[in-house]
Amino acid sequence: MHDLAALAVRTIPAIVELVPPGPAGALGRLNAPGDLSARPRTRPGRPGPGVDGLTAERLLGALERFVARHDWTVGANLVGEEVQPPPRAHQYGFATAGGESAALAAARRLDGFRPGVADHIAALVRALAADPAVAPLLAADGEAEGGEAAIAAAHGAVHIALGVAVAGAVVQHVDPPGFVDAAAATVGLGLGAAARLLRETPMPAAYAGALLAKVRAEYLLPRRAGGSVQVRGHRFALAERDLPGEADFSATGIVAGTDGGAIVRTGIAEGWLRVTLVVPAGRPAPFPDEPDDGWDWEEVAEVSWHAAEGLAALGSLGKQTPPWPGDYRVRVYASGRDDGDAEFEHHRLVVWAAPAAPPILWRSTDRVGHRLRGEPEPERVRGPEYAYRWLRRSELQHAATVTVVTGATAADVVRAFGGDPDRPEPLREDAQDQVMVLDAGDAVLAVENNGYAGSHREVLVAASAGGRAASMYWNVNGLTGSPSPSAAGSWPSTSRGGARTGRRSWPGCSTASTSPGPASARARASSRWSDSPGAGSAPRTSPGSGRPASATAPAETPVTIRPAASHSDGGGALRRQPQQEVHRDARRVQRPPGTAVLGGVQHSRLGRRHRGRAAGDLAGVDRPRRLDRRGAG
Incomplete structure (x- = not known):
């Protein structure tokens, strides 16, 4: 291990100089907050999990000549018992998908010829990351300047360099057959090992602040998001963090403000509901003077909440509210709660910055709201469309x-x-x-x-x-x-x-x-x-x-x-x-x-x-x- 660590210390700086910032940043964000950053969508694979074909090809083009010419000799035998010997048969074949990256294809072939080599390289990379001689090189990525992109690229580049350095030494000991390009296999296996480590490694300490600065600089108003939100226990939340399981809906019958967000009371107990979130550029008009959105809302109420950091999340819609701390107001609209049918229940939330104020109940017509407010429930009047709902199914x-x-x-x-x-x-x-x-x-x-x-x-x-x-x-x-x-x-x-x-x-x-x-x-x-x-x-x-x-x-x-x-x-x-x-x-x-x-x-x-x-x-x-x-x- 000492010889391999010495090789990594000598080689990492040279490889870092060759790694393009784009692919390095893509891998460097693998463990970044998924709801804030442009974390890449990746396809898992044994030799290279978390590495897409385009990223692998760009890095192969940048590193191929260096890898092919570099001396990867290490005195110790790096092929452990976990790497199986080549097959005894004289004939064997491999299937590859058309258009697959040359680096990933070569890595898969070598891992198929010598099963276990990809896992062995990943284990060596993980062990070297904690080595006293190598760890300071990996920590230097937090010193990068230039904002979120520069920190992510530096973080990815140094781990890519470590993975390629270890893969180069192991591939040389494995002695690939003629149908495997050694340089391409080295890059593919090195990227796979680096991606596994990056998914487990915390982002540099400076990354959170840089990412928040980027989000604030790019945040635009007005904004709108819509989709399905999961409901549990008759509620969903707009929240900066996990909220208490209980909430008091007696004031509005639909929404309760709490520190860090708001909890919305639904008609269905479990499942998914259609929810729309709107963040206008200014204070919305009082209900119902605001522009007609085409829905016949049965309950409308608004409450205040205080954001400690900003960027409250609404389930699968992600963090959409303004990325600044302060007091906010949320107006919640609901229709179809009395039906208990997710197909016909819909909610809308409008969020804007405003001083704290008492709750306001703009409209109260459904039975669920009356019941939660402790009021006599009105007689339920079903509209003419109710008889035709079976058509939707x-x-x-x-x-x-x-x-x-x-x-x-x-x-x-x-x-x-x-x-x-x-x-x-x-x-x-x-x-x-x-x-x-x-x-x-x-x-x-x-x-x-x-x-x-x-x-x-x-x-x-x-x-x-x-x-x-x-x-x-x-x-x-x-x-x-x-x-x-x-x-x-x-x-x-x-x-x-x-x-x-x-x-x-x-x-x-x-x-x-x-x-x-x-x-x-x-x-x-x-x-x-x-x-x-x-x-x-x-x-x-x-x-x-x-x-x-x-x-x-x-x-x-x-x-x-x-x-x-x-x-x-x-x-x-x-x-x-x-x-x-x-x-x-x-x-x-x-x-x-x-x-x-x-x-x-x-x-x-x-x-x-x-x-x-x-x-x-x-x-x-x-x-x-x-x-x-x-x-x-």
Whole structure:
């Protein structure tokens, strides 16, 4: 070991001079705080864990000539018992991935030819790092000047040099076969050993201050982050450090401030929730005078907290708050807590610097908040969208068209879609051109999974010959439409919807009637209603008047698009049923494999006249540009 330490002391300074700062900094940050630094994403591998191909190639180019020419002779035998001898067979082979770094490929080959050599080199590097002669060289990386990048590069370079020095001596003793490039194997094995050590070695003492200075210099406002945050015990936290397990929500019913952050009370007990964090450039306007973000918030409250250091973290969203100590304010918004369903619960946090102040409860409408504040719980009123939530978990969630017809039989509706009610056939798994027709008593329901014929003018006019017809479609792009032709044949423009949300919009349905006068109206609903596929209103058109009798509420007798109880899993999810009735045609549109069946329905393939026309692709229609002409999906 003494001879190897002497070789390392002689060689490390020369190698450090050759190592580029970029790759050195990438490896030097392997043990840096992952939520603050640009720590590289690495792919583990036995000879070189934590080293990506590009970094390995850059370092091979910088060190290859030095390694090939240097004298790595060490008197002691460096090949221990942990390194297995070469295979006895005269024939053997190795598999390498195309485009793999030459250094990493050579390291893998040598480690395969002499199993254990990579682990042996890593063990020697770890032992030398504590050697009295070598340790001072590794500690010198903390003396680098020039900020975070310079400290990280110096930290990485000196450890890379140690790894390559040890690998050079061991590779020479192993005597690689002709199919292994000794210089490339030395660099690859040396980088792998250095990466293992760097993952275990604390960053230099000066690094934390340099990193904080860098973060503060690069921190910009306003900023916004969104994603999923884990909930445990009905809560998640915005925190600088671990927070107490208990919190008092009696003041606001939703959020409690504490030293170093805030704890938010959720409706679900465990799981993941959608959370948005906003840090504005200044103090936000009082609620509800702030700009509308499209969500129908049920609870809104704000509290203060004191940051000892700044950069409070919000779960998987990382450290997003300002990187300075001081007093801060957080306003928390929540909707859907009463449902206990992560799919429909959403939270928003707005953070800004402000003096400490008492909590403010801006809005209090949900039952969870009342219960936590010790107040009588209000009666729970579910919005119209609640009956349609099963769509979000069904095969219709991505793209579908729903058509409701009054004054017609199921056979009439099949004919309006161009099908033949006298030619039923079983529903196929790959059926992409079918309409499912259900006689619901007061109306006939037609559903197309990833279809759009029900949005065509001629279909709606034909279907409404004896009454009225309403249709609505949505697709995977979040585009929706509810076209409605007037008696004169002119078409109002379709759009992205009657009610917008922070993520997407879903319009209400519109009617098509053979009565004179315009037959189009769009219903404005709350965001929670409009955010649900299929949850729209069909305005009732008075016969002969052409004016909607109600454009703000659903029809008096809404038809719920729900499978029959015998065909449901109990939660509204659709399941496949064999031998359902369908009707034939040849139109096909693209759709994911598999199909769903509504209980008690007939299925019809669509007529030729509706082939190849996307929803909204009609004369006079302002068709959304992103709409796929090949299908509603």
